[in-house]
Amino acid sequence: MRLLTLPAPESTTPPTERARALVFEDPRSQQLLQRVKQVASTDAVVLISGETGTGKEILARHVHVHELGARRARPFIAVSCGALSPSLAEAELFGHEPQICPRGRGLFEDAEGGTLYLDEVGDLPLGAQARLLRVLQERAQERDAVRVGARRAAPVDVRVIAATSVPLESVAAVGKFREDLLARLSGAPVAVPPLxxxxxxxxxxxxxxxxxxxxxxxxxxxxxxxxxxxxxxxxxxxxxxxxxxxxxxxxxxxxxxxxxxxxxLRLTALQPKAPAPASAQPTVDGLIAALETTIAALYESGIPGVHERVEEVVIRAVYRRCERNLGQTASRLGVSRDLVRARLLPSGELAAPPTSEPPAPLSRRAGEVRGAVRERLDVPS
Incomplete structure (x- = not known):
């Protein structure tokens, strides 16, 4: 029997899970073990997903101490993100200057050279999510982190393993989790099947x-x-x-x-939770937050002409929603039919009219459309 267990009770880094063992007798578990071996041999950020009590922390510790890993002799720090105070989460994770609190070290610094395990990462406050994203991005380049209250970054060498018992996509859909952070965490996903x-x-x-x-x-x-x-x-x-x-x-x-x-045997009468219905509609605030995250990601990607492409998507989406009716599209956006036509023609969404008259300069029409869309959406120029 292939058995993995959590550390003994006297361990200096107590587990956040009470389930203390995981075996790999079942064929699906053997496939899971092979997947864990694959990610353990790399230094990629790992996201472990699975229901509560499936042994996610055991797998995280196995990744940390794997014989092919270079961090097995270094610290393994486990933290429950749901237990972090929203006002102190950033300082707890990333540290802070001595003038804020005498103990300036954060959990990232405590895990230097080793692994930081973020249990239930979906509970992390949005402010800490933004700072975590910055650390993971810089880690791929300069491996720097900035303490709260500090002006300069400090080098960090920490592997991040995150875990969640809820689909982070659904959390991101309601604006509670950053989509760009989810993309960064999902480089090496590990899904743990329920028992x-x-x-x-x-x-x-x-x-x-x-x-x-x-x-x-x-x-x-x-x-x-x-x-x-x-x-x-x-x-x-x-x-x-x-x-x-x-x-x-x-x-x-x-x-x-x-x-x-x-x-x-005293068995519970409870049944496993049914998956959330796919038809659940996100809130307006969640949609706006997701849109903001997407636009920010587009800007960071360096794609040329982001303004024009975003405006084109807005007009095209409304045009299709209005069953390709120019008048209704213009009315919904609060702009003229000519402006809508000017933006849809270059994208091929609208066929060019049979006319011999030369069209107005595209640059002028595009500028008018951008101004009209910004005014309609109340976006500052």
Whole structure:
């Protein structure tokens, strides 16, 4: 049995997850292990996704100590992003100048040369997200980070592994997570299947937890009755490995004659959460935030003519929404039909009219369109 476990309780970096073991007996788990080996041999930013209790931190620590990794002898710092105070998150992560607080070191500096594990990264405040994005971008070039209150950057050499139990795409859609940060974190994604989708791991994990907690309770060796085995395999495990460990620990307290039966298992009646419906509509604020993030990413990419391309997309989208009606498009945007036509003609969205008259200069028409769209959207020039 291939088994990974979290550090012993006396570890100086306690785990943020209570589930302490992960096995790779099931074929899907073996595929997962191969994926982890691939990303462990690189220094890329890793995003581990999976339901709560699936063992994401165990995988993160395995990436850190992998025999092909260069950071195994350096610190592994685990932090729960949801536990960070919104007002202090940036200082906690990136440090701050002594005039703000005597202890100026942040978690990035504590993890120097090693790995920083950001559990539930979707809970990170937006301000800290912006600073994290800057660090990851600079890390790919100069590996610099800026303390809160400082004017100059300091070099950092830290591998970032993030984890989430919710789809970050849905969080970004409502404006709670930066899309550019999501793109930066998704360089080496690792998806952890829930326990119910890898049933070959259930019994090996159960037997491991039986032995582990029997020793801790000081009881004699204990086994699983066939009735208990059947019930364990039939359960949906909405709490995944964490729930399985809790069930086994409770069963050992009530079982008799050194054998766990089905009646000793206290299983929850809860069912796994259904995935969020794809038809859920994001809020207006979320759409605006996503648009702002996208435009910022376009500017940073260095693509020429960003202004013109964005304006063209706005007019083309409204034109198609209005079933390619020029009058309705102009009315929705608050501009003239001529301005709409002038912008759609160069893109090929609108066929050129059969006329011998030369069209007005394109530069003048494009300038008029830009001004009209900015005025309609209330965007400063």
């Amino acid at each position: 119910r989708e890898r049933p070959g791991d259930i019994l090996p994990l159960a037997r491991y937890f039986v032995g582990l907690h029997a020793r801790r309770l000081g009881s004699a060796p204990c086994g699983l009755a066939s009735s208990a085995v059947e019930r364990l395999l039939a359960h949906a495990w909405p709490g995944n490995i964490r729930e399985l460990e809790q069930v086994i620990r409770q069963a050992l307290l009530v079982c008799r004659a050194g054998r766990v039966t089905r009646d000793d």
